[in-house]
Amino acid sequence: MRERRETMSETSTGTGIGTSNGHGATGTPMFQIENLHASIEDKEILKGVDLTIGQGEVHALMGPNGSGKSTLAYVIAGHPSYEVTEGSVKFFGEDILEWSPEERAQKGLFLAFQYPTVIPGVSMANFLRMAVTNVRNARAEAEVAAGGEAKPMTPREFRRLMKEKMAMLKMDDAFATRYLNEGFSGGEKKRAEILQMALLEPRMAVLDETDSGLDIDALKVVSEGVNALAGPGMGVLLITHYQRLLNFIKPQHVHIMMAGRVVQSGGPELAHELEAKGYEGLRAQVGAAV
Ligand code: ADP
Ligand code: MG
Numbered sequence: 001m002r003e004r005r006e007t008m009s010e011t012s013t014g015t016g017i018g019t020s021n022g023h024g025a026t027g028t029p030m031f032q033i034e035n036l037h038a039s040i041e042d043k044e045i046l047k048g049v050d051l052t053i054g055q056g057e058v059h060a061l062m063g064p065n066g067s068g069k070s071t072l073a074y075v076i077a078g079h080p081s082y083e084v085t086e087g088s089v090k091f092f093g094e095d096i097l098e099w100s101p102e103e104r105a106q107k108g109l110f111l112a113f114q115y116p117t118v119i120p121g122v123s124m125a126n127f128l129r130m131a132v133t134n135v136r137n138a139r140a141e142a143e144v145a146a147g148g149e150a151k152p153m154t155p156r157e158f159r160r161l162m163k164e165k166m167a168m169l170k171m172d173d174a175f176a177t178r179y180l181n182e183g184f185s186g187g188e189k190k191r192a193e194i195l196q197m198a199l200l201e202p203r204m205a206v207l208d209e210t211d212s213g214l215d216i217d218a219l220k221v222v223s224e225g226v227n228a229l230a231g232p233g234m235g236v237l238l239i240t241h242y243q244r245l246l247n248f249i250k251p252q253h254v255h256i257m258m259a260g261r262v263v264q265s266g267g268p269e270l271a272h273e274l275e276a277k278g279y280e281g282l283r284a285q286v287g288a289a290v
Contacts (some may be wrong), residue, residue, distance in 0.1 A: 036087035047260035063257035110202035144158030187217030192227030
């Protein structure tokens with residue numbers, strides 16, 4: 001764990017994101033969404049989202065189907081179909097809405113679903129090497145441009161890093177030689193995602209755990225991965241419809257989204273309240289507007 005943190009702090013200098021405002025010295029939060037409005041095909045889905053995540057914190061975003069959770073994840077990822085009409089999304093004080101999806105990844109944001117799901121004939125190891133060295137090399141270039149010293153990652157270094165991360169995540173070596181997502185079970189797809197996250201060493205990960213298809217194996221992979229990787233170097237926004245994922249991952253903060261807004265925020269007890277009352281019970285409590 002300690003070793004990893006040292007690696008993370010090296011990486012964080014390499015992202016080009018100023019450490020002067022990145023560690024709370026000036027009170028700038030790691031990630032801050034303010035009054036975010038976004039539309040798709042002229043239909044407004046996000047109607048003023050406010051959400052702040054401090055460095056290294058694990059937050060869960062819950063809400064009924066259709067409340068806009070995935071839309072928020074897509075907007076954070078920079079999906080071109082969504083138009084932001086108002087508000088801001090800041091990462092260490094910088095406006096991410098100005099950045100391309102690639103830049104977002106280079107600066108240390110990780111979004112689980114923005115990667116291809118089926119690439120026949122490409123092994124897991126090769127896919128990860130391309131995806132990860134692209135991001136890491138761009139970070140290294142940014143560091144050089146900022147006057148620092150950094151070398152692009154060699155294939156040998158990549159293999160060593162992958163071995164280390166796979167060991168950390170208790171993954172079988174044979175997994176790396178499998179062909180990407182061909183015949184992968186739900187759990188194996190999640191394993192690939194989590195391995196990619198581990199290799200990219202993001203400073204914040206957004207995981208949209210869609211409601212369907214998360215069997216118990218997949219749930220365990222996601223939760224063990226998040227629990228192994230989350231820490232001072234990596235914050236998490238875990239999006240989920242179901243409370244059950246939170247039996248495995250313990251967020252420090254829970255937010256409830258309804259009708260395109262965060263209507264309630266609290267501690268882990270909020271997830272339990274939700275389990276007891278259901279979304280209808282909470283809806284009644286926060287008012288008829290949603
Ligand atoms: P959640 O992830 O909370 O279930 P979504 O963000 O997927 O919610 O959807 C929020 C709303 O946006 C829903 O009402 C859905 O019908 C609408 N929506 C999602 N995608 C599109 C689209 N491509 N075109 C029009 N409406 C959409
Ligand atoms: Mg969704």
